Amino acid sequence: MIPGVPLQDFLLLSAALFCVGLYGVVTRRNAVGVLMGLELMFNAANINLVAFNTYLHAGALSGQMFTLFTITIAAAEATVGLALVVSIFRARRSVRLEHVDLLKG
Amino acid sequence: MHLSTAVFYFCAALSVLCAVRVVTARNVFHAALYLAMTLTLLAVIYLLLGAEFVAVVQVLVYVGAVIVLIIFAVMLTAQIGDSSVAQTNRLALPAALATAALFLVLQKALLSAPWVPAASTTDVSGAPAPGLSNLQSVGMTLLNVYVYPFELTALILFTALVGAVLIARKDQE
Numbered sequence: 269m270i271p272g273v274p275l276q277d278f279l280l281l282s283a284a285l286f287c288v289g290l291y292g293v294v295t296r297r298n299a300v301g302v303l304m305g306l307e308l309m310f311n312a313a314n315i316n317l318v319a320f321n322t323y324l325h326a327g328a329l330s331g332q333m334f335t336l337f338t339i340t341i342a343a344a345e346a347t348v349g350l351a352l353v354v355s356i357f358r359a360r361r362s363v364r365l366e367h368v369d370l371l372k373g
Numbered sequence: 374m375h376l377s378t379a380v381f382y383f384c385a386a387l388s389v390l391c392a393v394r395v396v397t398a399r400n401v402f403h404a405a406l407y408l409a410m411t412l413t414l415l416a417v418i419y420l421l422l423g424a425e426f427v428a429v430v431q432v433l434v435y436v437g438a439v440i441v442l443i444i445f446a447v448m449l450t451a452q453i454g455d456s457s458v459a460q461t462n463r464l465a466l467p468a469a470l471a472t473a474a475l476f477l478v479l480q481k482a483l484l485s486a487p488w489v490p491a492a493s494t495t496d497v498s499g500a501p502a503p504g505l506s507n508l509q510s511v512g513m514t515l516l517n518v519y520v521y522p523f524e525l526t527a528l529i530l531f532t533a534l535v536g537a538v539l540i541a542r543k544d545q546e
Contacts, residue, residue, distance in 0.1 A: 270421050272378040275488050281385045281418075283479040285392050285411075287472040292396030294468040300401055300446050304408050307439065308392055311415055314427075322422045324490045327503075329514045332424050336515070339427075339434050340526050344533035346439045350446040351541035357450040358543070366462070 269322055278319035286312035299353045299363045303346060310342040377421050384421075388414035401447050409440045426511045 285308055292305025314335045321331025357363050391411040398404040412435040419428035505513070515523055 269423075270377050270381055271375045273381050276484055277381075277385070278418075278422075279483045280480060281389065283476055283483065284389050287476040287479070288389065288392040288396055290475070291468050291472040294472075295462055295465045296396065297462050298401050300443060300450065301396070301404060304395055304404055304443065307408060307435070308395060308411070311412065311435075314431075315415065315418065318419055318422050318424045318427060322424070324488060326490075328491075329510060332427050332511060333514060333519050335424070335427050336430060336511075337519075337522060337526060339430055340530065343434050343439055344529055346442055347533050347537045348540065350442050351537035353446050354449055354541045363450045 269326070275319060275323040278315055278323075282312045282315040282319070284312075285309075285315070297364050297366065299356065299365055299368075300350070302365065303349050303353070306349075307342065307346065310338060314338055381418060381421055384414045384417045388418075402444070405440060405443045405447055408443070409436050412436050412440070423507065425507045 289305045289308030289312060292308065293302050296302045296305060317331040317335045317338070319331075321329065325331065353363055356368055360367055362368075388411045391407045391414065394407040395404050395411060398407060412431060416428045416431040416436075419425075419431060
């Protein structure tokens with residue numbers, strides 16, 4: 269626990285990062301940029317988990333465990349996502365998301 | 374003011390600034406570097422919170438592996454420094470307004486909610502023995518309480534590895 273810092277400040281930091289990440293996911297044209305926004309959102313959730321662990325449930329490690337699993341899943345997600353980006357680039361010669369519209373009706 | 378308090382607010386402000394640059398930088402390569410900066414600052418915050426192992430994993434996995442992967446993808450696909458085309462679509466203004474509104478709602482909700490610490494932490498099954506370091510207790514908990522999710526994670530990583538190789542490889546013919 270950090271002296272002088274209430275739990276709410278961690279949650280505010282997390283909310284800010286989440287909203288910035290969401291903005292990036294919605295507005296980026298580049299598929300890699302969208303993935304970066306996703307990583308920001310994952311990290312916002314992780315801050316919440318660790319802060320809750322320290323402030324509300326000190327003595328147990330549930331929050332830190334969840335964070336470790338989230339980091340693992342995020343790494344797996346980034347691997348598959350970037351492989352998809354490379355594959356799409358090979359097929360369409362572009363990573364601009366508006367050029368990936370084969371399934372658009 | 375306590376030193377760690379100052380460090381926290383400094384890291385928090387700087388990480389939000391870098392995160393804004395991640396989503397607004399015109400050059401994708403610069404955005405990746407800003408993302409690395411954000412993630413490193415978050416590792417400092419984990420350290421302040423007493424989660425040393427999580428901080429180390431954050432630096433190793435995110436800054437060490439995921440950022441390198443992202444930079445590889447940028448170099449394989451985009452023309453680096455090609456900032457002639459707009460990087461945001463025409464949703465930029467509505468999205469900015471909507472996310473700002475979402476932040477205000479979240480802020481109102483989490484500032485008014487009563488955050489009550491758990492009454493007792495002794496009823497947690499397999500809670501680590503007191504007096505161990507963070508690394509020791511994380512290891513004990515991971516291989517006692519969370520051993521099945523831990524093993525399942527290995528399966529997920531293996532599947533992701535095989536899937537990524539399969540998706541990204543060139544066609545044989």
